[in-house]
Amino acid sequence: MSALEIRNIRKNYGSVETLKGIDIALQSGEFLVLLGSSGCGKSTLLNIIAGLAEATSGDVLIGGRSILGVHPKNRDIAMVFQSYALYPNLTVRRNIGFGLEMRGVAADEREKAVAEAARLLQIEALLDRKPSQLSGGQRQRVAIGRALVRKPQVFLFDEPLSNLDAKLRLEMRTELKRLHQMLQTTVVYVTHDQIEAMTLATRIAVMRDGRIEQLGTPEEIYNEPATLYVAGFVGAPSMNMLQASITGGKLAIAESDVRIPLPARYANAAREGARLVVGIRPEALRVATAPTDLSLPVEIEVVELTGPELVTTARIGAQRLTACLPPRSQVAKGEKRSLTFDETALRLFDPSTGKALPTV
Amino acid sequence: MSSTWMTTRAWLLMLPLLVVMVAVIGWPLVDTVNLSFTDAKLVGTGGNYVGFDNYTNMLSSSNFSRTLVTTTLFAVISVAAEMVIGVLAALLLNQQFHGRAVLRALMILPWALPTVVNATLWRLIYNPEYGALNAALTQLNLIDAYRSWLGEPGTALAALIVADCWKNFPLVALIALAALQAVPRDITAASLVDGAGPFNRFRFVILPYLAGPLMVALVLRTIEAFKVFDIIWVMTRGGPANSTRTLSILVYQEAFSFQRAGSGASLALIVTLLVTVLAVAYAALVRKTAGSAA
Numbered sequence: 001m002s003a004l005e006i007r008n009i010r011k012n013y014g015s016v017e018t019l020k021g022i023d024i025a026l027q028s029g030e031f032l033v034l035l036g037s038s039g040c041g042k043s044t045l046l047n048i049i050a051g052l053a054e055a056t057s058g059d060v061l062i063g064g065r066s067i068l069g070v071h072p073k074n075r076d077i078a079m080v081f082q083s084y085a086l087y088p089n090l091t092v093r094r095n096i097g098f099g100l101e102m103r104g105v106a107a108d109e110r111e112k113a114v115a116e117a118a119r120l121l122q123i124e125a126l127l128d129r130k131p132s133q134l135s136g137g138q139r140q141r142v143a144i145g146r147a148l149v150r151k152p153q154v155f156l157f158d159e160p161l162s163n164l165d166a167k168l169r170l171e172m173r174t175e176l177k178r179l180h181q182m183l184q185t186t187v188v189y190v191t192h193d194q195i196e197a198m199t200l201a202t203r204i205a206v207m208r209d210g211r212i213e214q215l216g217t218p219e220e221i222y223n224e225p226a227t228l229y230v231a232g233f234v235g236a237p238s239m240n241m242l243q244a245s246i247t248g249g250k251l252a253i254a255e256s257d258v259r260i261p262l263p264a265r266y267a268n269a270a271r272e273g274a275r276l277v278v279g280i281r282p283e284a285l286r287v288a289t290a291p292t293d294l295s296l297p298v299e300i301e302v303v304e305l306t307g308p309e310l311v312t313t314a315r316i317g318a319q320r321l322t323a324c325l326p327p328r329s330q331v332a333k334g335e336k337r338s339l340t341f342d343e344t345a346l347r348l349f350d351p352s353t354g355k356a357l358p359t360v
Numbered sequence: 361m362s363s364t365w366m367t368t369r370a371w372l373l374m375l376p377l378l379v380v381m382v383a384v385i386g387w388p389l390v391d392t393v394n395l396s397f398t399d400a401k402l403v404g405t406g407g408n409y410v411g412f413d414n415y416t417n418m419l420s421s422s423n424f425s426r427t428l429v430t431t432t433l434f435a436v437i438s439v440a441a442e443m444v445i446g447v448l449a450a451l452l453l454n455q456q457f458h459g460r461a462v463l464r465a466l467m468i469l470p471w472a473l474p475t476v477v478n479a480t481l482w483r484l485i486y487n488p489e490y491g492a493l494n495a496a497l498t499q500l501n502l503i504d505a506y507r508s509w510l511g512e513p514g515t516a517l518a519a520l521i522v523a524d525c526w527k528n529f530p531l532v533a534l535i536a537l538a539a540l541q542a543v544p545r546d547i548t549a550a551s552l553v554d555g556a557g558p559f560n561r562f563r564f565v566i567l568p569y570l571a572g573p574l575m576v577a578l579v580l581r582t583i584e585a586f587k588v589f590d591i592i593w594v595m596t597r598g599g600p601a602n603s604t605r606t607l608s609i610l611v612y613q614e615a616f617s618f619q620r621a622g623s624g625a626s627l628a629l630i631v632t633l634l635v636t637v638l639a640v641a642y643a644a645l646v647r648k649t650a651g652s653a654a
């Protein structure tokens with residue numbers, strides 16, 4: 001039995017279809033990240049799970065029980081909002097304990113739960129302050145604490161870190177991961193930050209325009225993107241996509257005379273003459289030291305040192321390519337070099353459907 | 361640029377306004393103060409200097425104390441009722457339903473009507489011979505015979521308060537409605553998930569955002585209610601048996617009906633002082649509310 005199951009959820013606002021049939025089943029303890037660009041329907045889906053919005057059709061089950069029509073307070077969920085949504089005139093202590101207070105939990109029991117959550121989140125010193133006297137990071141901790149004390153079946157997070165600065169976001173991300181590993185509660189987490197998704201998730205649902213584009217583990221999403229959209233959305237800098245075609249059983253990069261062998265696993269998928277998109281992650285590219293079959297002759301255009309890596313933009317024929325090289329690589333603007341990669345790093349897509357080609 | 365020049369320039373720019381204000385507010389005020397120390401009549405000139413006699417006479421008269429009580433009753437009850445009805449109306453109009461926009465527009469009507477029109481309207485409703493109130497109450501078997509709501513000392517003030525509420529609750533409702541739009545949707549959502557019912561949601565989620573604006577409405581309405589003149593003048597002229605005579609009516613009677621300009625001026629100044637004290641106290645209260653809400 002799934003901890004959380006979403007069955008063919010659709011949502012229309014007037015004549016606009018915001019969600020076009022979403023299906024997800026989560027095992028207990030999973031950390032699902034809904035990843036997608038702004039307006040793709042992530043919050044809408046989360047609100048439907050929480051009971052704050054009504055689905056047009058479909059069903060949501062928690063622990064095997066349909067919760068459509070059940071009041072949000074009785075769904076055994078807790079939610080953390082992007083804006084923190086703390087009660088402005090209550091102290092941190094009462095904010096955290098509010099859900100328990102509303103459920104009539106006795107004061108001493110409440111106090112114990114609040115103290116425990118405050119200890120986990122290291123906000124014990126802030127308990128008697130008002131939200132207005134806290135920093136953004138502290139507010140978000142309080143908001144998380146308010147969800148923790150309820151010990152729900154499912155945690156829902158709607159972009160909880162997006163109002164924090166970069167450093168704090170990193171800290172809180174690790175913190176959330178630690179909490180999840182400790183508590184093992186099922187989580188649905190909305191973000192449009194792919195690094196957050198990759199680091200936190202046990203599974204990622206990449207959403208686009210009201211549909212799930214791909215549902216899989218972070219490794220699957222990263223290594224085997226099912227569509228060009230997913231390939232481009234996950235990873236920074238994003239995956240190189242070179243126009244190519246099959247010529248004489250080889251991959252011919254468009255507008256160049258570069259030919260590379262077609263990997264054996266794609267042997268059945270591609271017909272002679274077919275137009276393709278070749279996907280290679282920038283991290284998979286390296287400067288060739290010896291001549292190989294899998295080499296891309298390029299001319300270096302721009303070299304940017306980000307610290308851990310040298311982000312290099314190069315031209316291959318008329319197309320552009322990005323490579324993330326080790327920081328001390330000897331490459332300079334204007335140089336002609338050869339970049340190489342492992343055969344397994346190469347992905348092929350059909351440009352007309354945007355889908356990855358099947359492998360054998 | 362030096363700050364003294366900035367300050368000088370600021371004063372220079374404000375000068376025309378200050379001159380106008382001194383002319384239209386300052387001079388009449390000084391004149392009224394002078395007048396209040398004389399026994400001047402409304403017509404004729406001068407009058408003799410009588411020191412604080414006007415003040416002591418006025419403050420010790422039973423008319424004054426009775427009028428002060430009437431005014432306070434009127435102000436407290438009508439303002440309290442307006443606040444409650446206004447907030448309830450705002451909460452209702454903040455719900456999603458068909459025809460909400462129309463209802464919101466309709467609600468403003470009583471407030472948009474000139475007071476004189478409103479007062480006349482309610483005189484018709486309260487009319488002892490063909491008034492709608494009498495008709496409604498008899499048809500519901502709540503009263504046996506038509507009554508003169510504005511003609512009986514026992515009911516006149518209450519009838520006035522109802523009329524005043526009807527006119528002024530929309531202002532409170534509008535202010536509250538605007539404040540309700542400012543309640544963050546996420547906090548409302550959080551309170552739903554946390555299991556707060558309607559009452560707790562009002563108390564912990566809505567009220568913090570409502571308190572500041574409502575305080576402003578309270579200040580405005582109390583000061584206005586304390587100075588009330590027009591609605592009473594049109595409906596009862598302070599009667600019957602002076603049961604609806606408020607301070608402003610008393611000032612009018614003293615200065616114009618009895619033509620005692622000096623005495624009227626002293627009373628006007630007493631009322632001004634009372635209202636000023638109220639205003640200052642409220643201003644402090646508003647600052648405190650705003651401070652705690654931030």
Ligand SMILES: Nc1ncnc2c1ncn2[C@@H]1O[C@H](COP(=O)(O)OP(=O)(O)OP(=O)(O)O)[C@@H](O)[C@H]1O
Nearest residue numbers: 013016018036037038039040041042043044045192
């Ligand atoms: N109450 C509503 N009425 C009409 N349309 C709505 C409503 N709420 C959301 N939408 C529409 O539904 C779509 C999805 O909105 P949603 O808030 O779920 O996006 P999101 O993926 O959470 O985006 P973001 O990353 O910006 O938060 C948007 O196009 C939005 O305009």
Ligand SMILES: [Mg+2]
Nearest residue numbers: 042043044158
């Ligand atoms: Mg959103």
